[in-house]
Amino acid sequence: MAKEKREEIQFPSLDELFSSQEEREDAKLKRIYEIPLTEIDPFPDHPYKVRDDEDMDHLVESIRAQGLITPATVRKKKDGRYEMISGHRRLRACQLLNMDKMKCEVLEISKDEATIMMVESNFQRSKILPSEKAFAYKMRLDAMKMLVSRMRENQKKGRDFGGKPVGPQLERAAEHLGREYGLSEAEIQAIGTSSSRENNDVGPVGPQGRIRDVVSVQVGDSSRQIHRYIRLTELIPELLEMVDEGKIAMRPAVELSYLEHRQRDVYNLILQEQCTPNHSQALRMKKLYQAGELSIEALEDIMLEEKPNQKERIVFRGDRIAKLFPRDLPLSKREDFVAAAMEHYNRFLQRKARDQER
Incomplete structure (x- = not known):
């Protein structure tokens, strides 16, 4: 079997976003400690799955033979415990080896900064499921918005942010949000306002420039595609799992995410009839739902209609x-x-x- 091609997806780091070159040089002095495994907590709502699979077996054998070469990255919490940022798979491998401690780099960063770093580090994995990408993109976007909002509050009060001038950091963050997520200048300026908090979505794809089709060199996904991934987070877990398994394609899954309380009915029909909607069918469901006309009968009519690769089927009514x-x-x-x-x-x-x- 051919070796799976590694998916190279790289975000600019926090240092590139919020610090100067001189500051990055000073930050190279790492603090590495041996930390008991029992004092390390997983990152809350960690979007990447840790599996006991063949890759994990290889990692276990590598650590058994050579020790932990690359330290994990953690941050110290207020309760004195540590929160894993990068190294969940390494932590699991150390647990399987019955190790008591593991080498960790301890960072003093905020929750939002940790979220961004966690997403960046895990995007280097060889295989990423659609659900993992979806929640990773959303977590990172939400964290970026929170950071920008806090920067603006500090700027209004004449304070620095993290001991550094706010202006250059805001400029780099705004440029990143526009390039990676396609946010317009007006949307970026609205971050932190009441209207922004009420609508924390990226916005619909359209000709008005809310989500521009900007291809990201770092992440490999256009802002349109990033928006599609974030929409997947609105799916019920059962439908999202079908996307991960390749049973539902990306485009129809995005349209199904708008069905809200009808998603469970769609899932039940998929199981019952052993068929999944294509993009055209999902679009029609979405339009009917938005018009308040998507009844169970309408769902059945769309789901059970003959497709080009299906034989004609008899439908009894009455x-x-x-x-x-x-x-x-x-x-x-x-x-x-x-x-x-x-x-x-x-x-x-x-x-x-x-x-x-x-």
């Missing part, structure tokens, strides 16, 4: 027929049920005819 089927019988199985019933009835008629001839 209470007279519907009440004769078992309640748990999928709509797609009704044709088989009717065919079996007709065969049974035909045999009954044949037996009746033979009896009359005697």
Whole structure:
């Protein structure tokens, strides 16, 4: 089997966003400590899955043979414990090896800065699921907005931010939000206002420039694609898992994210009928939902319509027929049920005819 190509996705680091070259040189003096595993907590809502798979087996064997070469990165919390930023897989490998401690670089950074760094470091992984990307992008965007909001508050009060002048940091952060996430200048200026807090989404893709089609050199995803990934966070877990498994494509999944309380009905129909909506069908569902017209019957009509690669199927309507089927019988199985019933009835008629001839 060919070796899987490594997905190179790099965000500019916090240093590149908020510090000068001189400050970055000074920051190279790392503080490395041996920290007990029992004192390290996982990052809250960590979007990346840690699996006990073949890659984990390789990591365990590497640490067993050579020790932990690259220290994990943590930050010290107010309660004296440590929060993992980068190194969740290494922590799991050390646990599997029954190690008591692991080497960690301890940083003194805020929660929002830690969130950005956590996303950046984990985007270097060889395989990233759509759900992982979705929540990572959203967490990073939310953290960036919070940082910009806090910077503006400090600027209004004539204070520095993190011991550094606010102006250059704000300029770098605004440039990043425009380039990576396609936010317009007006949207960036609105961060921290009441209207921004009420609508914390990236905004719809459209001709007005709210989300411009700007290709990001660092992350490899355009701002449009980043917006699509963030929309996936609005899916119910069951549908999002189907996206990870490749059962639902990205584009229809994005449209399904707008269905809100009808998502569970879509999921149940997928299981019951063993079919998934394509992009065109999902778009029609979204339009009907936004118009307040997406009933269960409308969902069934769209989901059960014939696709080019499907055979024609028979759909029975009306209470007279519907009440004769078992309640748990999928709509797609009704044709088989009717065919079996007709065969049974035909045999009954044949037996009746033979009896009359005697």
